[in-house]
Amino acid sequence: MREITVDELFTAKNPVVIDVRSPIEFKEGAIPGAMNVPLFTDEERARIGTLYKKEGSDAAKWLAMEIVSPKIPEMLKTIREHAGSTGMPVVQCWRGGMRSKAVASFLEFSGLTARRLQGGYKAYRQYILKRIPELLPEKSVVIHGMTGTGKTVVLHILEQKGYPVVDLERMAGHRGSIFGAIGLGEGNSQKTFDALLFERLAELNKPPYTIMEAESKRIGRIVQPDELMDVKTTGVHIQIHLPIEVRISHIEEEYITPYRDEPWYHAKVKEALDRIMKRIKSHETKAMLEEFLTAKDYTGMIRILLEFYYDPMYEHKQLEYSGEFKDIFAETFEDAASQIEDYLKELSLGPVSVNSGRG
Known part of the structure; x- marks a missing residue:
């Protein structure tokens, strides 16, 4: 039975990971x-x-x-259909042990050429954690804004214009605030x-810089790597300003x-608001906020939260970053993006080509 290393996986032709x-x-x-x-x-699995x-x-x-014997024909059929005529099935379990060995053997017995991932998912995870700091560029453009x-x-x-954007919120499956998981589930x-971070950095193939949002170290359930935070802290800082009505x-x-x-929405909002209430000192x-919540006037809540909670807190968080800030005053998101693009051109930072490989 042939094995494939994680390194080889990223250069293999048409690998189909099973x-x-x-x-x-x-x-x-x-x-x-x-x-x-x-x-x-x-x-x-629990029974076993x-x-x-x-x-x-x-x-x-x-x-x-x-347990497995009755499943084998259907499993092999599923894998064969997913791999198609050109794909190379790469079978993987946790550590490259009995489970992947058994399925790879079944595939070979059935006449379908397959590979087993050496070390399994554990080896893959060790590999990407080592590679992420190596793939980070030394320069980062950091987008700030209330x-x-x-x-x-x-x-x-x-990103659509080809700039090397790393969307951390999308990777986290969370918008970054206490209300950030509403409508998105529990987050990644x-x-x-x-x-996802490794895949994007590998796709960008060590660009001269990346563009990221100024997120806290923790986004939902995830924590950003220290090396990433270091690059952002000392990066090129751009501050977006928009009218409060546009923000609301x-x-x-x-x-x-x-x-x-x-049916779940009001309870989720109340749960998030309860957490914020503990940090607000003003009884008024x-x-x-309680009055707006009871009336389900969520828009009214937004204005109060921006004025008395989020905006003051944001000004304090800016102190975590070093260097000068470029202020962008815009009326729309498109206007802000256009002004940022002009500023990037001044800094000789343009779009980059994307690597088709993953490693």
Whole structure:
């Protein structure tokens, strides 16, 4: 049976990664683009683990064989269809052990050429954690702006024009504030974030600089690497200023309009607001927020939160960065992106080519 290293995976022709771990393992972190064809369900894996602890490896292996045997034809058919006529199946489990070995053997017996990923997902994760600091450029352009200034929108405009944007919120599956997960679920795991960050940096192929948003070290469930934070702290800083009415309208479109009629929405807003209330000292401000919440006047809440919570807090957070700030005063997100583009040209920082490979 032929194996492939993580390094070779990124240069292989048409690799199709088949992750045979259980769904819960796959959900917690997987190689981007991998297809989950689990050898065992979460419940079956738990049963085998329990039996292993009680009766030993032989009994556990026998139970595993009984569970897997009826599934083999359908699993092989799924993998064959997913790989197509040109893809090379690369089978992967947690550590490159029994699960991936069994499935790769089944594939070879069925006449389908396959590879087994040496060291499994564990080796992949070790590899990307080592490579991320190596792929970071020394220079970074950091986009700042108070809540609602559309920093993510501006990033997407620049990304579409070929600038080396690294969208940390998208990778985290979270918008970065206490309200940041509303409508997005629980956000991505650290393993998923690291994999997406590595993939984007590898795609950019060590550009002369990157453009990122000025996020806190923690975004939802994830923590940014120290090396990334260091690059951002000493980067080129651009501060976006937009009229408060534009900011309120943007927050309303992003956080309220798509979800306000959902049965879970009010409870989620109340839960987030309760956390903020603990940090607000003014009884008058708290009373106003409670009044707006009771009336479900979420737009009214936004204005109060910006004025008495987010804006003062943001001014304090700016002190964490060193160097001068370039102020951009704009009326729209497109206007802000255009002004930033002009400033980048002044600094001789233009769009970059993207690497088709992943390593």
